[in-house]
Amino acid sequence: MNFREIVEADRSYRRFQQGRAIEKSVLEELVNLARISASSANLQPLKYKLSCDADTNARIFPYLNWAGYLTEWVGPEKGERPAAYIVVLGDTEISRHFGYDPGIASQTILLGAAEKGLGGCMIGSLDRRGLADALDISGRYEILLVLAMGIPDETVRLTEATDSIRYYRDEQDEHVVPKRPLSEVIL
Secondary structure, rough: OOOOHHHHHHHEEEOOOOOOOOOHHHHHHHHHHHHHOOHHHHHOOOEEEEEOHHHHHHHHHHHOOOOOOOOOOOOOOOOOOOOEEEEEEEEEEOOOOOOOOOHHHHHHHHHHHHHOOOEEEOOOOOOOHHHEEEEEEEEEEEEEEEEEOOOOOOOOEEEEEEOOOOOEEEEOOEEEEEEEOOOOOOO
């Protein structure tokens, strides 16, 4: 895939082939891409909690909110849940302000995942305290984002936004994501 194809393949997937495992070594390889990416003032304050086993995944899932615009949908059903998660943490002993680092790192991970035929969803709406307790994460670390990952089991289609940028599911249950036209984003 060329870079544009990788970017187009990197969508927010919310349904996965849960039974198709992702090896821990693949998650480590993806985190390594984030590790060598840009970091504000080169502080490198991010740490990562990896999960690719069913028990830990089951402890993570209840603390995540899946799709703000799909108000009737509570998230993926059993069998279509992520096969893996990467919890992105900020180490408060290095910095109290994480700036753009979580976005840079998470996008890098998801682009790397797309190149491998994986998909993911960057989740910022979650019960951080509950998740920290469930995973026994020290108070030293602030949960910034969770990346839900797996082999996608849904179609995500881009369309040009006309009157709304709210994503939705169409009649075929495809996830449709309106994007503002280029003429609107370049001033």
